[in-house]
Amino acid sequence: MRSYKSLNCSHTFKSLKKGRTFFSPLLSCRSLSSKEPNHRVGIIIGKKNGNAVVRNRCRRRIREILHFLFKNNSFDKCIDMVVLPKKEATVCSFDMLKNAMVNSSFINYLKNV
Numbered sequence: 001m002r003s004y005k006s007l008n009c010s011h012t013f014k015s016l017k018k019g020r021t022f023f024s025p026l027l028s029c030r031s032l033s034s035k036e037p038n039h040r041v042g043i044i045i046g047k048k049n050g051n052a053v054v055r056n057r058c059r060r061r062i063r064e065i066l067h068f069l070f071k072n073n074s075f076d077k078c079i080d081m082v083v084l085p086k087k088e089a090t091v092c093s094f095d096m097l098k099n100a101m102v103n104s105s106f107i108n109y110l111k112n113v
Helices: 010-018 052-070 086-092 094-102 104-111
Strands: 004-006 020-023 028-034 037-041 078-085
Touching: 004 052, 004 094, 010 078, 020 086, 028 037, 028 086, 028 094, 028 104, 037 052, 052 078, 052 086
Parallel strands: 004 037, 037 078
Antiparallel strands: 020 028, 028 078
């Protein structure tokens, strides 16, 4: 079972513009604390990042890493989050992407939203 739900409404994506932003060489992330009972995550990856196979592979990798993060870390509040992978995230290895998202600065960022 997933430890988060999917963001799928355009008004929730727009509301995250007020949230905090995290930048790394492979992705950027916007998040905001939520009153929902579960974490909600949206992944936006544009066509310039590659064809459908490449974009979906990157999306699946990010979902797996987020599942690992939410399962192994306890957060005080629920989070609404949008992940925006960069072109480099589509060509890097899974371990490289996981290290970028599991590093302490990203987890501290999520805990301080």
